[in-house]
Amino acid sequence: xxxxxxxxxxxxxxxxxxxxxxxxxxxxxxxxxxxIYNAISQTDISQAYLNTAKRCFLLNExxxxxxxxxxDKNFTHITMAEFVELSLIANNNISWY
Amino acid sequence: xxxxxxxxxxxxxxxxxxxxxxxxxxxxAFDQHVQLLFINDGVFQLQKGQQADLLQxxxxxxxxxxxxxxxxxxxxxxxxxxxxxxxTTDNIDASAQVIDQAQCQALIQQADKVISx
Amino acid sequence: MxxxxxxxxxxxxxxxxxxxxxxxAQTALAYCQSVLDAGHQIYRIFFYHEAAYLGNTANCAPxxxxxxxxxxxxxxxxxxxxxxxxxxxxxxRGMLDTTEAKRYEKTTASLSPCTELSGLGQWIDAVxxxxxxxxxxx
Amino acid sequence: xxVHDESDKESFDKEGFLKNIQQWNETMAIAIAKAENIExxxxxxxxxxxxxxxxxxxxxxxxxxxxxxxxxQQLDKDKGRSIYLLSLFPQSPTKLISKxxxxxxxxxxx
Numbered sequence: 001x002x003x004x005x006x007x008x009x010x011x012x013x014x015x016x017x018x019x020x021x022x023x024x025x026x027x028x029x030x031x032x033x034x035x036i037y038n039a040i041s042q043t044d045i046s047q048a049y050l051n052t053a054k055r056c057f058l059l060n061e062x063x064x065x066x067x068x069x070x071x072d073k074n075f076t077h078i079t080m081a082e083f084v085e086l087s088l089i090a091n092n093n094i095s096w097y
Numbered sequence: 098x099x100x101x102x103x104x105x106x107x108x109x110x111x112x113x114x115x116x117x118x119x120x121x122x123x124x125x126a127f128d129q130h131v132q133l134l135f136i137n138d139g140v141f142q143l144q145k146g147q148q149a150d151l152l153q154x155x156x157x158x159x160x161x162x163x164x165x166x167x168x169x170x171x172x173x174x175x176x177x178x179x180x181x182x183x184x185t186t187d188n189i190d191a192s193a194q195v196i197d198q199a200q201c202q203a204l205i206q207q208a209d210k211v212i213s214x
Numbered sequence: 215m216x217x218x219x220x221x222x223x224x225x226x227x228x229x230x231x232x233x234x235x236x237x238x239a240q241t242a243l244a245y246c247q248s249v250l251d252a253g254h255q256i257y258r259i260f261f262y263h264e265a266a267y268l269g270n271t272a273n274c275a276p277x278x279x280x281x282x283x284x285x286x287x288x289x290x291x292x293x294x295x296x297x298x299x300x301x302x303x304x305x306x307r308g309m310l311d312t313t314e315a316k317r318y319e320k321t322t323a324s325l326s327p328c329t330e331l332s333g334l335g336q337w338i339d340a341v342x343x344x345x346x347x348x349x350x351x352x
Numbered sequence: 353x354x355v356h357d358e359s360d361k362e363s364f365d366k367e368g369f370l371k372n373i374q375q376w377n378e379t380m381a382i383a384i385a386k387a388e389n390i391e392x393x394x395x396x397x398x399x400x401x402x403x404x405x406x407x408x409x410x411x412x413x414x415x416x417x418x419x420x421x422x423x424x425q426q427l428d429k430d431k432g433r434s435i436y437l438l439s440l441f442p443q444s445p446t447k448l449i450s451k452x453x454x455x456x457x458x459x460x461x462x
Contacts, residue, residue: 002205007238007351018105018137021177024202033237062241080248087245088223088254088346092211094103097230097238097351098342113230113352116263119302123334126415129342155411163410166418210341213349302459319366333459 002027003090004053006035007097010045017045019096023052028090030057030083031075035096039063039071046072059083099130101208107138108157109149114142117214118160125167132171133164134204135193140178143189161190175201224255226340226347232264233282235352239268242350243285250293258340259290259297261329264352266303271326287326301331369457376454384452392452396440402426403446403453413455414446 004023010016016038023029029049031039038045039058049056050072060077063069071077078086087093102121106114125131135143142157149156164172174193179185186195196204205211227246231238249256261268268286275281290297299309308324311331315323325331341347363380365371368387370380381400385392392400406414406422414422416434424432437445447458 002211005348007236007241014137015105021175021198022103022136022201022205024206033241080244081252084245084248084252084254087348088225090346092205092208093346093348094205094211094213095349095351096213097236100341111352113263116303120262120334120337122412122415124338126417127335127338129338149411159409159411163412163418166421210347212341212347305459317367 001054001090002092002094003087004029005087005093005095006031006038007033007095009034009037010043011037013097015096017048019094020048020052022094023049025052026054028055028057028086029053030059030078030086032059032062032083036063036066036068036071039075040068041070041072046075050074057083057086099132099207099209100124101132101134101204101211103211103213104133104135104139104142105137105214107141108144108147109152109154113214114139114157115155115160118157120212120214121169122160122163122167125169131167131169132173132204132208133169134173134175134201136175136178136201138178138182140174140182140184140189143174143193144184145188145190158190161192164192173201173204222254223345224257224343225249226257226337226344227259228337228347228349229259229261229265229268230263230352231350232267232352233273235264238350238352239265239282239286240280243282243289245348245350246289246295250289256293256295257344258336259295260337260340261297261299262303262337263300264303264307266299266307266309269299269304269309269325269329272322272324283326287328291328297329298332298336299325299329300337301333304331365457367457369451370454373454373456380454381452388448388452390441390448390452396452398427398431399423399437399440399449400453403449403455407453407455413450413458416446419446 004019004027006016006019006029008016036058056075057078058075060079104117108114121131147156147158172193173196176195176197229239229242233239268283270283273283310320310323311325312323314331363371370376382392402423403414420432420434441448
């Protein structure tokens with residue numbers, strides 16, 4: 001399992017879309033920073049992530065900081081401590097910024 | 098150790114493309130096995146005919162020619178990225194091997210260390 | 215090599231963002247704190263590209279704003295973490311220690327003494343020696 | 353000895369590197385080499401020109417291993433060995449050759 005870390009909003013940065021091409025069916029993704037906006041429900045990008053990756057996470061405190069509550073329920077909210085553990089069990093962390 | 102670099106940056110917009118190449122060359126200079134995947138706007142680094150001196154910048158295309166001296170021979174380019182940008186193999190450096198999505202993913206799977214820049 | 219007695223791991227961390235260009239330098243700081251809180255070990259932090267500015271001692275933040283360079287330097291000191299500002303990135307951006315200030319005939323050494331200027335070899339070494347590496351972009 | 357004499361202060365920095373590499377010429381190379389206690393013979397010049405060609409060709413400064421390979425390709429296989437470079441430019445050959453050949457001062461990056 002590789003962990004794809006998505007930092008940017010798909011609305012402004014192509015990198016959020018570009019990640020899709022390299023996400024393997026066994027890979028996980030986590031949305032952090034402005035990547036959080038990509039989890040908003042019923043957006044094309046949120047569905048694309050959910051259809052591509054094995055599991056999708058988002059960093060809860062970054063969602064709260066932005067006041068974002070309407071995220072797709074299939075994204076698992078995790079803490080920074082859980083993000084750390086996730087990044088440590090991955091074969092590689094692949095950052096998209 | 099097998100390193101795979103994902104080179105995603107267009108050459109002259111910021112200094113990151115150049116600094117990524119510096120990292121690539123340093124990795125090779127430290128006797129690590131280096132593989133490169135030019136992907137997304139990174140494929141523009143492979144574009145032929147760059148005249149970076151017009152921007153008073155160092156020429157990325159020239160630096161790519163030094164790969165062989167560093168024993169960097171596994172240079173790949175994402176076909177999907179080329180296609181989206183209206184490029185063909187005729188436009189890019191001949192040393193890069195054009196590969197499809199499954200091959201890109203396979204490269205990542207078999208690398209020890211993946212570095213995304 | 216992974217330590218099989220415990221699940222504690224070693225990490226190499228690269229930061230590419232300056233304090234103000236994006237949120238990533240702050241996210242990286244929170245990540246590092248969380249790594250240490252969990253008892254894992256940071257083998258080395260490598261500040262590359264715009265993150266060279268995180269080694270700056272000369273920036274002054276208003277009292278109601280966070281001074282991210284200071285926070286990084288405090289974390290590094292508190293946990294005695296090995297940290298490196300890439301010398302090529304640093305020199306270009308005016309992050310000089312006393313040796314380099316002398317070498318380039320500049321009057322000010324702006325780099326925090328808690329970090330050092332060194333080459334990319336320190337990053338390659340860190341990636342080779344650790345269980346995991348992670349990059350916080352620009 | 354780094355700075356050659358008072359009149360050179362404008363052209364060279366404290367370590368004896370040329371400040372403006374556009375100004376480089378062979379006379380300057382001789383002066384820089386002399387300050388490093390090296391007298392330049394044909395074998396030295398060959399490598400100096402080789403380093404300048406490397407810089408022209410790749411837009412990067414020569415590092416030991418790739419440069420050794422380059423010298424082997426450009427000159428003679430027997431010359432493409434680090435021991436040969438060391439015999440002519442002791443201690444740190446690529447740094448010294450870069451200095452004498454008017455290439456950018458290395459950032460001590462490696």
